[in-house]
Amino acid sequence: MPTQQPPIKSRQVESIHRRQLLAAAGTLAIVPALLSACAAPSGAPPAGTAGAVAAAGTSTRRRLGPFQVFPIGMGVQWHRGRTPQEVNDLYASSTDRSAGMALIRHAVDLGVALFDTAEAYGPLFSEELVGEALQGRRNQVVLCTKFGFDIDPRSGERRGGLNSRPEHIREVVDNQLRRLRTDRIDLLYQHRVDPNVPIEDVAGTIKDLVAQGKVLHYGMSEPGLQSVRRAHAVHPVAVIQNEYSMLWRGPEAQVLPLCEELGIGFVCWSPLGMGFLAGTVSARTRFGEGDFRAAVPRFAPDALPANMALVRLVQAWARRKNATPAQLALAWLSARKPFIVPVPGTTNVAHLEENVAAASISFSPVELDELSAALAAIPVRGERLSPAVLAGTGVEAVPKR
């Protein structure tokens, strides 16, 4: 039975967004879902299985490893706010619990199939919300979550550092299934490689969980490349999730070629550069306490003025393509490779609709060459993450003895 949707707050969607959403909906055969806000047809095949389709769209899907999904996913990285109802993201946005869950359900109604969350988001809080929001819609989505930090799986207490020991993974997954109100996780990522646990032991544990039906597919986030190869030899890695956007193009050198070689799908986190590419930041922006970007060198006062050149380029191309900057940034990612799916995060219904509509924007090869050349001419100043967070990326696991 579909669950009852709380009403989405009345809002004004700018006409460009609405027009493009309808255009995307037309392309994707989701106009009825959009206009009537009715749930997608029941009886759709489980989206977590190979060859399954996004519930609402049949004409525009893309292959992501073993999945076929709508080209734009949704990230849910939310934290409890100061009141029981308040929900905050990592940056400066917030919503409330019921609006957040309505937003997730609205995304499903728009055809979004790939939902990304993690044990660490909250911790536990985002999984609880996603699980509750997707009641009645579970079979229409590809539900992705992550393990890997040393968090008490019951209380959510952060004990510090990483933990991918097999017994911990098994305990985490049992608790994730309960929170997500499901009997299977479609895609389970190791959030960060644990240097102290041989990756063969991690992959072997996932393989056992797959055999038990608790997990359908295995993913890795920000892994070292040799660890990917070693893991893949034990159990197929279905998807790699790394930061990738016009603001951070690191995966182009080695990670995307590896995905191509091994047939691994690629999910981009922070595809909007933490809001920067969407035009929400100026050279004078200073990030407050609690905003993750406050500790990110590329958003520091000495880097921002130079990096605004990238925002101006995105804005110019957005005008040229009759799109918004966020749409331009998302469409560019989709155009890079056919196996890429971005998971933008938002707390805002107009932004969600705008991001979904990016699926209708395409580039000619000439446009792509021109845009790539223009991007290459703008060096980004400052590291993408703080030194402590950066140290956890690209890590290799200890050899198996």
Ligand SMILES: NC(=O)c1ccc[n+]([C@@H]2O[C@H](COP(=O)([O-])OP(=O)(O)OC[C@H]3O[C@@H](n4cnc5c(N)ncnc54)[C@H](OP(=O)(O)O)[C@@H]3O)[C@@H](O)[C@H]2O)c1
């Ligand atoms: N694997 C990992 O280690 C990792 C790390 C970070 C994130 N992630 C995943 O990636 C997802 C997305 O990353 P992210 O949230 O860090 O960055 P993002 O998607 O690049 O940016 C999110 C920010 O952009 C704003 N935004 C979204 N759509 C917009 C639009 N159309 N116009 C203007 N502003 C817009 C949001 O604010 P509003 O709420 O106001 O729209 C929010 O502040 C997360 O939810 C999470 O699932 C994974």
